[in-house]
Amino acid sequence: MTEFQPRRAARVLLVDDADRVLLFHGVDPGRPDHRYWFTPGGGLSAGESAVGGAVRELAEETGLVRPSADLGEPVYQETTEFPFDGVWYRQEQEFFLLRVPSWSVDTTGFDQIEKDSIIAHRWWSIPELERTKERYYPDELTTVLRRVLGKD
Known part of the structure; x- marks a missing residue:
């Protein structure tokens, strides 16, 4: 049985005026052949709210500084399990939508x-x-984007 490290995270669907979402291309240091695309965001500190973590991560990872009110309420939530650098995580994460020109x-x-x-x-x-053969997370990303952008 795998021992999971619990983790809370906040992620941002950063979408521009052309309805494109920003994704980072990552590699797992513990599995250098495992490459994937993912949204900005990351783990929350103890006591940190999801929206507060989303605002912090957005600034750290993209340079974009916005108040919590601009992110509003989460548009998607999931629990995912994954390995990263030799540690297995069970991560509860909330996704926020932010539109930018x-x-x-x-x-x-x-x-x-x-x-x-x-x-x-x-x-x-x-x-x-939808066309790419490259791996991206969450698996439901296109479904979530279509729903929150009114494209379904």
């Missing part, structure tokens, strides 16, 4: 883990995500 991503706020595990970023359209 456009944004030039600034990754100078990356911590060491992010510097070691994030190799690129790009803006993806829903059709591009």
Whole structure:
């Protein structure tokens, strides 16, 4: 039986005026052949609210500073289990939607883990995500985006 490390996280669906979502391209240091795309966000500190963590992570990972009120309520929640750098996590995560006209991503706020595990970023359209053979998380991303953007 796998021993899971519990973790709470907040993630942001950062969507531009062309309805493209920002994703980071990551690699698991413990499994260098495992590459995947994922939304900005990350683990919450003890006592940190999900929206507070989303605001903090957004600033650290993209350079975009916005007040909590701009993110509103979560648009999607899930519990996921995954390994990262040799540790198995059971992560409860909430996703927030933030629309921006456009944004030039600034990754100078990356911590060491992010510097070691994030190799690129790009803006993806829903059709591009639906066509790609590349792995992205959450698995339901296109369904969630279609729902929150009114494209379903």
